[in-house]
Amino acid sequence: MRRVSRLVRVVKISSLVILLVLISAIAFIKFDTAAAAQFTDSVLRPVFGARRVIGLEKIFFNLEDQAKQKTLDQSKLQAPVFTDQASLQPGTAGGGRLELASIPINNGFVGLKNEGVWQNRPLAAFPGQEVMAETFTRPDPARAFAIVTLVQIDSSKIVLGSVAGKKEPAGIVGKPGPGVVPKEIINAGRLIAAFDGGFQYRDGQYGMIVGNTVYLPLKDDVGTLVGYTDGSLKIVNYTGQDLGKNVAFVRQNCPILIDNGTMAVTDPKNKDLWGRTLTADIYTWRSGLGLTKNGDLLFAVGNNLTPATLATALRSAGAVSAIQLDINPSWVRFNVFESIGNGQYRSQPLTRDLKDGSAQYLGGYSKDFFYLYRK
Secondary structure, X not given: XXXXXXXXXXXXXXHHHHHHHHHHHHHHHHHOOHHHHHHHHHHHHHHHOHHHHHHHHHHHHHHHHHXXXXXOOHHHOOOOOEOOHHHOEEOOOOOOOOOOOOOOOOOOOOOOOOOOOOEEOOOOOOOOOOOEEEEEEOOOOOOOOOOEEEEEEOOOOEEEEEEOOOOOOOHHHOOOOOOOOOHHHHHOOOEEEEEEOOOOHHHOOOOEEEOOEEEEOOOOOEEEEEEEOOOOEEEEEEOOOOOOOOEEEEEEOOOOOEEOOEOHHHOHHHHHHHXXXXXXXXXXXXXXXXXXXXXXXXXXXXEEEOHHHHHHHHHHOOOOEEEEEEEXXXXXXXXXXXXXXXXXXXXXXXXXXXXXXXXXXHHOOOOXXXXXXXO
16 A cells, blocks of 8 residues: 555656646746747657647646736737838838738727738838738737737739748658758848748648658648749648649648638638647737738738637738648747848848747758748
8 A cells, every 4th residue: 555655646746747847848938939949849749748738838828818818908008019110101002013901990999000001111122112011900809919910922023932941841751851041042132031831740740842842741621822933822722632733832731711712710611620730729929821812922920819810810901811820939930131242131020029030041940931032
């Protein structure tokens, strides 16, 4: 009996230690350091399992969300601070290809400065042209603090490319990617921006193809972004259909958010698919991509979001199709680049609350990502 009770005590103490270590490590993410995210993914998940760690992440992020709901002082809410604030200019609806009609402020919120108003972000590579615009919206009626920053990009002048990371998503199966923006783009001064890609291998094994390299095979019933050699894009729910000729890249990630104008994320037939995605009901940082009816690209990023509210924000900005990209504070990124000659760039994140990924995008990154460049 003594041996049994001693064993029970050891098990209880060990379980408590493990739980405290896990909670402490997940809480460390609150400080939003790259070291915390790397430790969680590289150490905790392999040792304790993805489900257990994601479960604790869910507890942590959702408790933080609940605390915000209870303590929020709406009078202190602030609009996102764009890093190029001084040079932003009001967009001209109908003055170019981009769809710049203001997004209505719904949910009974008191509007923040420039909320829903598209502002042209001047780019040195396109002097005097409207090719990138940004704004923000609040899609969740229960969370006035859930702010989504939106970027709209003219796909007739700016091309989207895809890069597999040195480790993710396919290093584990012996197919590491270059993890860096192609040198010909960098050296020619054509790089405009870069932002996060999809999930890691262990979080879905979603398909990825770049050029002739199949990093991971495509899966059915998954949101799928397809880029073509002429620069055009499409987002589909992949079910094995022919994606057409001249495919430049394919990246899949999670069930589709918006499919041919329909909010697929809330469609009953897709609820089971999202239910199989462990992170679906965590209120956390999320990013996503959408396409407008003109084929222009939309990028969305914000905190305290679920897939449904991310989709709502993208749809309000004009998306007729959309997918989710990466999530959680250390992995959502968007850097704008300005060439200063000889393959050198100035760069800054889109807003002050996003991580700066410029060093990784130019020098080598473990995760996959997208980049935008001048035609």
